[in-house]
Amino acid sequence: xxxxxxxxxxxxxxxxxxxxxxxxxxxxxxxxxxxxxxxxxxxxxxxxxxxxxxxxxxxxxxxxxxxxxxxxxxxxxxxxxxxxxxxxxxxxxxxx
Numbered sequence: 001x002x003x004x005x006x007x008x009x010x011x012x013x014x015x016x017x018x019x020x021x022x023x024x025x026x027x028x029x030x031x032x033x034x035x036x037x038x039x040x041x042x043x044x045x046x047x048x049x050x051x052x053x054x055x056x057x058x059x060x061x062x063x064x065x066x067x068x069x070x071x072x073x074x075x076x077x078x079x080x081x082x083x084x085x086x087x088x089x090x091x092x093x094x095x096x
Contacts, residue, residue: 023072030058030077051081
């Protein structure tokens, strides 16, 4: 019985990894489509605006109620395009 249990666990882990890979492939496909279909508009936007637009387009497709609702894909895209928080590095003043 223990071998069966380990095999079941291994297959479950493999299934989860394959689902993640499938979600990544779908997210990449979406991004290629968005860049192809909206290239000029996205290039004209600031980085933050472009991120927001991409997430809005993704939510229409993969969000709850979207035509291809997929929480895993949406989570990947949200992680990839969440607002970036940066900090400006303040240099020490030079010694005179």
